[in-house]
Amino acid sequence: MIQKSKQDNIDMDYQVQRDAICVCKSCQHDFARDCIKMSCTCCKKDEHAMILDGLYTVLSPRSKSESYYEEAYGKKTEDLIKTMQVKGILTDSKVEEAIRKTPRHLFVPSTFIKNAYENGSLPTLNGQTISQPSVVAKMTEWLDIKKGNKVLEIGCGSGWQSAILSFLVEDGKVFSIEKSSILVEFAKKNHVKVGIKNVEIIQGDGSLGLPEKSPFDRIIITAACPKVPKPIVDQLSMDGLIVAPVGKFIQSMVLLKKTKDGIKQLKREFGYLFVPLKGRYGFK
Numbered sequence: 001m002i003q004k005s006k007q008d009n010i011d012m013d014y015q016v017q018r019d020a021i022c023v024c025k026s027c028q029h030d031f032a033r034d035c036i037k038m039s040c041t042c043c044k045k046d047e048h049a050m051i052l053d054g055l056y057t058v059l060s061p062r063s064k065s066e067s068y069y070e071e072a073y074g075k076k077t078e079d080l081i082k083t084m085q086v087k088g089i090l091t092d093s094k095v096e097e098a099i100r101k102t103p104r105h106l107f108v109p110s111t112f113i114k115n116a117y118e119n120g121s122l123p124t125l126n127g128q129t130i131s132q133p134s135v136v137a138k139m140t141e142w143l144d145i146k147k148g149n150k151v152l153e154i155g156c157g158s159g160w161q162s163a164i165l166s167f168l169v170e171d172g173k174v175f176s177i178e179k180s181s182i183l184v185e186f187a188k189k190n191h192v193k194v195g196i197k198n199v200e201i202i203q204g205d206g207s208l209g210l211p212e213k214s215p216f217d218r219i220i221i222t223a224a225c226p227k228v229p230k231p232i233v234d235q236l237s238m239d240g241l242i243v244a245p246v247g248k249f250i251q252s253m254v255l256l257k258k259t260k261d262g263i264k265q266l267k268r269e270f271g272y273l274f275v276p277l278k279g280r281y282g283f284k
């Protein structure tokens with residue numbers, strides 16, 4: 001059964017599934033789990049009933065049905081994790097746990113909440129994107145984060161990647177630079193929602209790195225760069241790792257290590273699509 005709903009002034013098609021979570025917008029009464037009708041069994045106001053296919057409808061904070069959201073998002077996260085694991089991504093249990101603790105629906109603009117647990121990149125504010133979960137998972141695994149690490153992220157976006165990093169460093173610290181002030185505010189709000197305290201988000205040109213806080217044990221660049229900017233390489237500590245997408249139209253993901261004999265490329269994989277890194281050492 002296809003229903004139409006208007007939310008955020010956008011027409012959305014969605015499919016009512018048999019296991020949908022259904023809550024009446026009017027009285028907040030929850031329907032039977034397998035209900036496929038649009039009428040509330042409690043107040044009978046079918047015109048006010050909403051189908052929550054687990055993803056896109058937002059209830060008021062006083063809703064008694066919030067726990068159903070958590071349940072739905074929890075299940076969606078598990079499905080997303082399985083989708084990635086079937087593809088051979090997300091083999092590190094610590095990264096898996098960090099992704100589990102970082103509900104992606106809290107990091108996407110409301111219009112795209114219904115897509116939050118699909119394995120795809122999504123638009124966020126200011127014409128930018130929130131990265132694809134499997135790409136975030138892979139970059140995070142390549143980084144091999146250790147407890148206590150000091151990590152630098154270039155391109156905070158809506159803050160999902162840095163939130164995942166924050167769980168992995170535990171008592172360490174994450175610095176994330178973002179050029180857009182709108183996104184800096186958005187990411188900060190998103191981190192508050194998840195209770196994150198060990199990430200510092202800074203507005204600025206991340207292509208220069210963050211020399212005043214260097215050296216960093218790990219550096220992650222989440223925008224396509226012409227080559228890994230030299231100032232950023234200089235800010236890496238000995239034995240430190242950098243992961244970055246390099247290239248103009250389609251990028252190669254590279255993993256670099258600083259050794260006493262210089263910078264060594266440990267991994268390189270072609271076929272990624274990132275928004276461009278801007279700024280002094282980015283694309284003009």
Ligand code: SAH
Nearest residue numbers: 130131155157160161178179206222278279
């Ligand atoms: N890490 C994000 C994805 C960010 S997309 C996530 O978790 O989903 C890339 C981001 O890099 C965009 O938000 C863009 O605004 C930012 N960016 C591009 N060039 C930049 C620069 N020179 N300095 C800082 N941020 C930059």
